[in-house]
Amino acid sequence: MNVKKFFNPRNILILFGVGIALVIPLIFKAGQYTMLLMTTVLLYAILASAWNIIGGMAGQLDLAAAAYLGLGAFTTGTLLIRWNITPWVGMIIGGLVATLLAMLIGFPLFGFKVKELWYALSSSALVVVMQSLFMMWNEVGGPTEKYLPVGTSPWYSLRFNDYMPYYYIMLIILVVVLLVNRWIRYSKLGYSLLALGEDEDAVEVLGVNSQSSKLKALAIYSFICGVVGGIFASIYGYVHPAFFDTSMSMEIAILGIVGGMGFIYGPALAAIVMVSFREVLRASLGSQLAGLYLAVYAIILIVVALYQPRGIAPLVERGIKKAQTYFVELTRGRRADIKSS
Amino acid sequence: MFETATQGIITGILMGAIYALIALGLSIVFGIMNVTNFAHGDFVMLSMYLSFAVGSALAWDAVATPLITAPLMFLFGIITYYLLIDRTLRQMYVVQLAVTVGLQILMRSAALIIWQAQPRALQYSFIQGNIQIGDFQILTSRLFSAVVSLIFIAGMAYFMNKTWAGRAMRAASDDLGAASLMGVNYHKTYALTFAIGSSITALAGGLVMSFQQTDPVGGIRFGLLSWAVLALAGLGSLPGLIVAGIIVGVVESLTVSFFDPRSRLLGVYAIFILVLWLRPRGLFGRR
Numbered sequence: 248m249n250v251k252k253f254f255n256p257r258n259i260l261i262l263f264g265v266g267i268a269l270v271i272p273l274i275f276k277a278g279q280y281t282m283l284l285m286t287t288v289l290l291y292a293i294l295a296s297a298w299n300i301i302g303g304m305a306g307q308l309d310l311a312a313a314a315y316l317g318l319g320a321f322t323t324g325t326l327l328i329r330w331n332i333t334p335w336v337g338m339i340i341g342g343l344v345a346t347l348l349a350m351l352i353g354f355p356l357f358g359f360k361v362k363e364l365w366y367a368l369s370s371s372a373l374v375v376v377m378q379s380l381f382m383m384w385n386e387v388g389g390p391t392e393k394y395l396p397v398g399t400s401p402w403y404s405l406r407f408n409d410y411m412p413y414y415y416i417m418l419i420i421l422v423v424v425l426l427v428n429r430w431i432r433y434s435k436l437g438y439s440l441l442a443l444g445e446d447e448d449a450v451e452v453l454g455v456n457s458q459s460s461k462l463k464a465l466a467i468y469s470f471i472c473g474v475v476g477g478i479f480a481s482i483y484g485y486v487h488p489a490f491f492d493t494s495m496s497m498e499i500a501i502l503g504i505v506g507g508m509g510f511i512y513g514p515a516l517a518a519i520v521m522v523s524f525r526e527v528l529r530a531s532l533g534s535q536l537a538g539l540y541l542a543v544y545a546i547i548l549i550v551v552a553l554y555q556p557r558g559i560a561p562l563v564e565r566g567i568k569k570a571q572t573y574f575v576e577l578t579r580g581r582r583a584d585i586k587s588s
Numbered sequence: 589m590f591e592t593a594t595q596g597i598i599t600g601i602l603m604g605a606i607y608a609l610i611a612l613g614l615s616i617v618f619g620i621m622n623v624t625n626f627a628h629g630d631f632v633m634l635s636m637y638l639s640f641a642v643g644s645a646l647a648w649d650a651v652a653t654p655l656i657t658a659p660l661m662f663l664f665g666i667i668t669y670y671l672l673i674d675r676t677l678r679q680m681y682v683v684q685l686a687v688t689v690g691l692q693i694l695m696r697s698a699a700l701i702i703w704q705a706q707p708r709a710l711q712y713s714f715i716q717g718n719i720q721i722g723d724f725q726i727l728t729s730r731l732f733s734a735v736v737s738l739i740f741i742a743g744m745a746y747f748m749n750k751t752w753a754g755r756a757m758r759a760a761s762d763d764l765g766a767a768s769l770m771g772v773n774y775h776k777t778y779a780l781t782f783a784i785g786s787s788i789t790a791l792a793g794g795l796v797m798s799f800q801q802t803d804p805v806g807g808i809r810f811g812l813l814s815w816a817v818l819a820l821a822g823l824g825s826l827p828g829l830i831v832a833g834i835i836v837g838v839v840e841s842l843t844v845s846f847f848d849p850r851s852r853l854l855g856v857y858a859i860f861i862l863v864l865w866l867r868p869r870g871l872f873g874r875r
Binding site: 308356359363364365367368371372376380382493494497498500501504505508536537539541542545546548549552553 | 624626672675676679680681682683685686687689690691692693694696697698699700701704705804808812815816819848850851852853854857860861864865866
């Protein structure tokens with residue numbers, strides 16, 4: 248690999264980001280609270296990046312992230328509580344169960360050409376429905392929390408005393424999800440998704456099966472949400488129907504939109520910036536008035552959506568481009584110096 | 589069995605008329621402006637809180653509070669329109685989603701800050717009590733609310749068809765370009781439309797407060813219910829809206845009485861999904 252080409256501003260930025268993410272826990276080793284917050288930030292970054300596949304690329308405004316997340320959490324939790332099956336296996340099964348639900352809903356929805364607003368509404372309603380179902384299903388859910396056993400080995404039952412392992416697990420998953428994003432973006436699936444996000448009818452005429460493309464995107468997205476749900480249950484140590492949270496699902500879609508739809512790193516970046524900001528607000532204002540931090544957060548979301556409707560990723564792109572031209576000029580300038588001397 | 593069903597249907601019909609009124613506000617905004625207001629349910633929630641505030645401060649009956657809350661919500665609608673909605677009209681569709689969802693979070697947290705998390709209710713309304721017909725009971729407050737809702741929807745139909753402002757609204761919905769050439773200022777018309785839609789929720793909120801309590805997350809349920817009514821009714825038919833509201837109300841009420849109170853939204857979700865699959869225009873829609 249060409250070393251000079253590899254060290255362009257974009258890759259330097261990415262390496263810098265990953266490096267910081269790796270080192271941060273060692274700096275904040277004392278604060279468990281901070282660790283939990285950073286793990287939460289990563290959780291949102293993963294979900295928003297997964298949303299990017301169905302929302303940003305395929306243009307389907309999915310608001311059901313928490314339905315798949317909760318289903319994954321309940322699958323993982325129930326498998327551990329009832330049959331002592333390790334969450335490592337449980338989260339994969341949870342992901343598959345979430346995908347199954349997504350296919351059951353998505354197959355007829357896409358088949359009957361339900362889209363835009365109505366797709367968004369039906370997916371949002373799915374979260375509410377899952378919550379009432381698990382509220383009534385007392386063996387698995389019910390109104391009281393079902394606690395996950397700690398077990399003998401923390402690595403088997405995925406129950407740690409501190410948040411550091413969760414943080415690194417989340418970080419690994421985030422990197423994997425971003426790579427999956429990148430892989431899809433430049434595959435045949437990615438091109439057909441981006442095209443049908445723009446104009447579905449035109450794509451159909453050109454011979455792309457839009458239904459199967461959308462189903463694939465939905466399957467990948469719901470699988471990631473389900474897997475993350477398994478870790479979510481482990482972090483909190485219990486499962487509860489409140490995991491099916493409509494506000495959280497909407498927030499994830501907003502992060503995807505604010506980040507810049509279709510940009511690989513956009514949603515993750517938005518999640519890292521906005522959710523950190525939200526948690527800082529919660530820490531500083533939360534004690535004074537319940538709900539104040541959410542109000543401030545909502546205003547910022549609205550302002551970003553109104554004044555930067557294409558998201559924050561294009562801003563970053565512009566910055567990178569500027570840096571790149573500067574970089575090139577710098578190297579060229581050096582060459583010119585050498586030639587002249 | 590038969591009696592439970594009949595009782596459930598009666599309750600459902602009465603609730604359905606109110607759902608139709610709630611959905612009317614959404615139907616006007618969505619049908620005329622093609623604006624997707626995800627926060628509609630939270631407009632109802634805010635109206636209910638305003639009713640609570642007015643009702644408890646002035647010791648008014650819940651059903652009288654819209655006299656004050658409707659102008660307030662009208663104002664709130666105009667401010668929201670010029671501050672937020674107007675700027676999203678020429679943007680991508682998702683921007684509207686992001687902005688109205690942001691508004692939803694904002695309203696919910698504002699309610700939490702001002703009125704705290706515990707549910708709030710007003711004194712029993714002066715129209716409390718039951719009407720007994722054979723073995724069946726009808727709550728007077730619900731009957732009253734249902735009748736008021738139906739009268740209001742009829743009045744709205746008259747307004748939309750017979751007055752200049754109403755016709756301007758429908759013209760703007762049919763062809764924005766042609767309407768502007770005919771001298772319709774669409775910013776003003778849209779602001780009026782949005783404000784009317786939001787003051788309708790004030791009326792509905794006052795009526796609902798006569799027999800229910802309110803809490804900061806109550807908006808989710810009303811939002812889902814009104815979208816379900818709208819999907820079932822389709823756009824542009826006010827009688828259709830009433831029928832759809834009643835269907836949704838009856839389904840919800842029967843699920844509660846035969847299955848489980850916690851499952852109240854399941855039946856509604858089922859019809860919502862089925863309508864989306866089988867008849868996306870709704871039962872009575874013109875487009």
